[in-house]
Amino acid sequence: MIRESWSKSQKKHARELFDLALEREYKALIEEINLVKVESRDEVWELRERLNQKAKEMDRKYDYRYSQLIFVFAQLLREGYLTEDELSVLGEEKLDDIKKWGGINE
Amino acid sequence: MIRESWSKSQKKHARELFDLALEREYKALIEEINLVKVESRDEVWELRERLNQKAKEMDRKYDYRYSQLIFVFAQLLREGYLTEDELSVLGEEKLDDIKKWGGINE
Numbered sequence: 001m002i003r004e005s006w007s008k009s010q011k012k013h014a015r016e017l018f019d020l021a022l023e024r025e026y027k028a029l030i031e032e033i034n035l036v037k038v039e040s041r042d043e044v045w046e047l048r049e050r051l052n053q054k055a056k057e058m059d060r061k062y063d064y065r066y067s068q069l070i071f072v073f074a075q076l077l078r079e080g081y082l083t084e085d086e087l088s089v090l091g092e093e094k095l096d097d098i099k100k101w102g103g104i105n106e
Numbered sequence: 107m108i109r110e111s112w113s114k115s116q117k118k119h120a121r122e123l124f125d126l127a128l129e130r131e132y133k134a135l136i137e138e139i140n141l142v143k144v145e146s147r148d149e150v151w152e153l154r155e156r157l158n159q160k161a162k163e164m165d166r167k168y169d170y171r172y173s174q175l176i177f178v179f180a181q182l183l184r185e186g187y188l189t190e191d192e193l194s195v196l197g198e199e200k201l202d203d204i205k206k207w208g209g210i211n212e
Binding site: 026029033037038041045047052 | 132136140142147150151157158161
């Protein structure tokens with residue numbers, strides 16, 4: 001059972017964490033693109049496919065609705081865009097929910 | 107009035123010219139992509155948009171049906187992927203048709 005209420009302070013932290021993860025994911029994507037050296041026709045369309053798939057994935061993932069945030073943070077924790085330490089500013093209850101949904105149990 | 111009949115020799119030359127233009131367009135595209143240095147979020151999605159638009163454009167342009175070839179070559183001549191000199195192997199009649207449809211009249 002996910003607790004959907006977020007205090008004013010939790011909302012502020014949540015927004016910062018959300019933006020931080022987005023910033024990191026873009027940074028990694030930009031580095032990846034700049035490392036690509038296209039050498040064939042197939043590689044042109046592979047790059048196109050990669051960008052289309054990434055756009056779809058990020059659009060789906062970065063859903064800033066309070067009803068969705070626990071799942072969003074769980075995914076970002078799993079993927080390494082946020083750490084447990086960083087998420088701990090949201091308080092113990094939220095962190096527990098995030099870890100439960102992220103499949104990380106102590 | 108476009109003459110749609112193509113002799114065996116014209117077909118052979120047409121195929122070579124078609125492939126040559128395609129090769130050149132890919133070469134230019136690959137060079138363009140490898141020169142791109144993405145620096146912002148917007149530029150990530152601009153690159154994606156550029157590749158999607160280019161895929162659509164090339165898919166539409168490279169139409170190897172004998173009923174379409176004059177128009178295809180006219181566009182390739184206009185865009186500089188083939189020269190008038192190269193297209194002259196197709197014979198005077200075809201070249202006239204291509205130039206007429208490419209908007210190049212002497």
